[in-house]
Amino acid sequence: MTADLGQAQHTHWQSVYQANPHMYGDQPSEPAQYAAEVFAAEGATGVLELGAGHGRDSLSFARRGFSVRALDFSPEALEQLRVRARQDGVSDHLTTTVHDVRAPIPLPDGSVDGVFAHMLLCMALSTAEIHALVADVRRVLRPGGTLIYTVRYTGDAHYGTGIAHGDDIYEHGGFAVHFFDSALVDALAQQWELREVHAFEEGELPRRLWRVRQTKPR
C-alpha cells in the first residue's frame, strides 16, 4: 500500500463522520460489552481504546467507571464523543487524543490496564504497521494486561473484491480494509498469551470478524 492511501483514508473518515454524525449508534458493540467484563474481572481501571470513532464503546466503558483514553485520527469523531460525554456526565472518566496509530502511542510504558480496538487494526495499515502497533500496545500495557481487538478476516464477502491496494487491503465505497488471515493473528500473538479467537458477524453485509483476546505475560 502507498502512503497516499493512509492520507486519503484520514480525509475520508473525517468527511464520513461530518456527513454522518454518530453513524455507529449509541449502543455499545458486543465486543465492547465482552471486553468490559474481561477488564472488570482483571481489576482494570485504565482502559485505552484505539480507533474509538465517535465513542459508542468508550462511552460505555466510562459509564462503567473505567478511566478511558480514546484515540482516533478523526478530530470530528472525537468532538462528537466529547459532546456526548458531557451530555452523559462522564467527561471526568474520559480523555480524547487525536492520533494516527501509524505513529507511536503517546503514553508511557506499562501505563494502561486494558486495550480495546474494534475494527481498527483492519484499517488501511500495512502488515508492518500492524506489527509495529501491536508491539507498541504491548509496551503501554502493564504486565498481565489484556488487548482485545476485532478485525475483518478473509472469510468476509468483501475480501478479494473492490480496489486492490496490495498486502490484503481492498477498498469498497471509499473504505479500505486490511483483511486478516489466521497466520497474521498468530504472528501478532508472538510474545503474548493468546486466550481466544472468536468469529462473529456485525452489520447488514454482514461484516465477518474475529474477536481476539491476548494478554501480556507477567
Ligand SMILES: C[S@@+](CC[C@H](N)C(=O)[O-])C[C@H]1O[C@@H](n2cnc3c(N)ncnc32)[C@H](O)[C@@H]1O
Ligand atoms: C470501522 S471504524 C470503527 C470505529 C469504532 N471503533 C466503532 O466501532 O464504533 C474505524 C475507526 O478507525 C479510525 N482510524 C482509521 N485509521 C486510523 C489510523 N491510522 N489511526 C487512528 N485512527 C484510525 C477511523 O477514523 C474510524 O473511527
